[in-house]
Amino acid sequence: MTRHRTTAALAAALHITAPAVGQVDAARDAAATYREANERAILTEAMDLLRLPNVAPNREDILANAHHIVGLMEARGIDARILEAGDAMPAVYGELFVPGATRTVMLYVHYDGQPVQPENWASDPFDPVLRAGRLEDEADIVDFDAADNFDPDWRIYARSASDDKTPLIAMLTAIDALRAAGLGPNVNIRFFLEGEEEYGSPHLRDLLETHRDLLDADIWLIADGPIDQRGDPRLILGVRGVTSMSLTIHGAERVLHSGHYGNVAPNPAARLAHLITSMRDENGRILIEDFHDGIAPIPEAAEQFIADGAFDEDSILAEPGIARTEYGPGAPYGEAVMVPALNVLGLSSGAVGDETRNAVPDRAEAAIGFRMVPGQTLEHLRAVVRDHIEAQGYLVLGREPTSEERLAHPMIAELHWSSSGYEAAGTPADAPEITYLHGLMTEASERPVRVVPLLGGSLPLAYIAGVTQTPFAIVPIVNPDNSQHAPNENIRLGNFWDGIELYAVLLNADWAFD
């Protein structure tokens, strides 16, 4: 792997001043030096935090974590407090203002964790252990107290080791390291640490709206999720939104003999097939009228990031046995997830296999999910989908039809929207904040930075973007094989150390782009 060192010309192109390039190296070195001298203390701080059970909505546990984190911040002179809003699990807020700094960075992680089934773990999820490698490779537990050095391939095993407690410790340690070297931070720092993200963020919007006056920043940096599969740094600029509907086509009032009623009773399964086909072509393109309203064209910078290898295209497809992307067909992976997707999540009608009966089903149900891109609103999506179904000739109801409606309407659909949808959120690939951040990250790493214009998956970042109207970027640090949301979650020490260096670089910068 060639080192991607920024030349002066590149620095200019990236809107980084030449002195800033020097500052990147200084910050990295400071972080490395500090970390080498304090590995045991840093790990102790991380493992102490991991020892606190943190499954929402267990308020007592979550509150204990919040108080502990407030303590970690106050010990560093960060003005910290707990934020409440109605029934929300507490969030932790902190601020560290730097004299002379003109810009503010908001750091986001969540400190709650996924539920655990301890019987599926190799060790207690809330009693962190250090292993001399991967559990899958049968690495043994290391005696932490007796260890005199810490190999970067060693790992901490505990719930939230990667998702997201250790990234928080990396951020705090980055501040320690900069101070120890007499460098930054050179930007005002705020923290917004969520306590119910793994529980679905049901009150995130409430929290943000209630405490909006604390949330002014130039950019939100979110240290959730893993780095690139290839081990490269990753910069994610957006996430798709998500919603879903249950769509039922009604046929006759009861299941009917397929001989006496085949061609006679409407076949709801065949009708559902026609309706799906009317909404989505064979290559994933959505055919619903006005569905794409509000979606901006893909910026050239985004296309370039995809062409530069935003994703490990070949392995993403080959690993689960996919011959080619459906969109296109054969579009690059990054392009396929930059457009909305209509996913048929489920189909059910009559019976298949050994249960098959020679009968015309009385109904056919589909679960249909939508992945939305920035610019689309839930309200508009729901309206155009309903309009489309009606335009195919259906009476659209929110309940079962009555006997009278069945006789009066040859085509009846029943539609229910999931209550849990949220919109996409994204920062344009050519935004100056992103150009600046990308420059810092490129300078900070010897490996290529993988810039993802839009992640296929969804996070409720639309709440953050919507309430704060502030650009955001996801800057993760943890290893991709961290078993997040699963038993035996872990973080590789080398990734933890890299994370400290990366955040030292980000917080040492003054973010004074124009």
Place this chain on the structure above:
Amino acid sequence: MTRHRTTAALAAALHITAPAVGQVDAARDAAATYREANERAILTEAMDLLRLPNVAPNREDILANAHHIVGLMEARGIDARILEAGDAMPAVYGELFVPGATRTVMLYVHYDGQPVQPENWASDPFDPVLRAGRLEDEADIVDFDAADNFDPDWRIYARSASDDKTPLIAMLTAIDALRAAGLGPNVNIRFFLEGEEEYGSPHLRDLLETHRDLLDADIWLIADGPIDQRGDPRLILGVRGVTSMSLTIHGAERVLHSGHYGNVAPNPAARLAHLITSMRDENGRILIEDFHDGIAPIPEAAEQFIADGAFDEDSILAEPGIARTEYGPGAPYGEAVMVPALNVLGLSSGAVGDETRNAVPDRAEAAIGFRMVPGQTLEHLRAVVRDHIEAQGYLVLGREPTSEERLAHPMIAELHWSSSGYEAAGTPADAPEITYLHGLMTEASERPVRVVPLLGGSLPLAYIAGVTQTPFAIVPIVNPDNSQHAPNENIRLGNFWDGIELYAVLLNADWAFD
């Protein structure tokens, strides 16, 4: 209801000679007179037969029935015997040749019955009782020994009361009545009585092929099933064939996240929808190339029978809540079942309802049934369906794909045909046998004869038609509300009596059409 009495002109049009019209009346009167004088004896004979349990494949029970029936025939001078073929339940064969007769009628019923769950019956299914009306109307049981007359609205309740033991007794009684009046029979009569029809006729073809030399006839008359819903006599000229397939579209090797893989992994449910849509339009028309090969145009006589009210169109649709027939849309019921049907019997993929996950399913399965019409062969149907799927771009396998096949083929389908299909069978509506039979039936009844060119449902008559190459017609006698295949099967005495008269007419005729 106007009496549909054949005039001399109509008799000519129906190819019935004027003397034949007189013979019809004579046979009816003979049957009525004989029945009135012998009701107790006729009912005793029917109830004695109904007392024998007859659920195939209980060979001992079936054989006891066969021997009993042979006895009933021999008592009438019919040359009767039991037919065997490998593992087949025994069939009963009988012949009664009439000096001077030039034509032969084959009479078919089955004497086995559907399985019973006695706990769901109001009385023992094999201990027939007479009720003074319908069980649904809370009619009481009549003391048979004490009764001195038998109301035509009374009913016998027992397994096979309608399906098909009493129709057999009606045929035998018709012969008794003709003889008592010094009339016919005027046609040679053969009987072929099946003992495993309700068990799926697994050996019917074997039996027919093994004993083909006994089966020469001019027409098979089949007394299975009920008369028209409106209480009118029914003449059915054919039945659709049936087969089905399981069709699975394979996606990625495993279920994938609908965000990270939506538009990327092929969505098997959406693909299945497209494949179904390619096979069948929204109005039930089958789009598969060459699917309709071999199907003869619908004869004008058949269209006329449909137009004349072959089916009780309004109630067939309204009763189960159907606004209009799917075929067309809005084609007459009789027309909709005269063409092949592609019935989606079941769909399954991923999950719907509360089980819905934001995931791209790895597969989608459909159960698809075909109802075939005369002229179609199973072999051809299977070939053109497979060709069609391949023409849509699919690799068609008879098993799960391997990992290598998944990566080499973007579109993979897995196809399995049911082993239980059989073809349609029908006698053309303008065949001279049918014109003659229709004439007899019209003359025999005061109610309109409902001629059904093709029944939507299926019976394995293709075996009979295929092995014997002889025209057939279904001439049922029993009430439509007989609860066939269900608990509390019954026959209404009035329908029993009418059946005796009808078969007396059919067997008194000489069938000497040209």
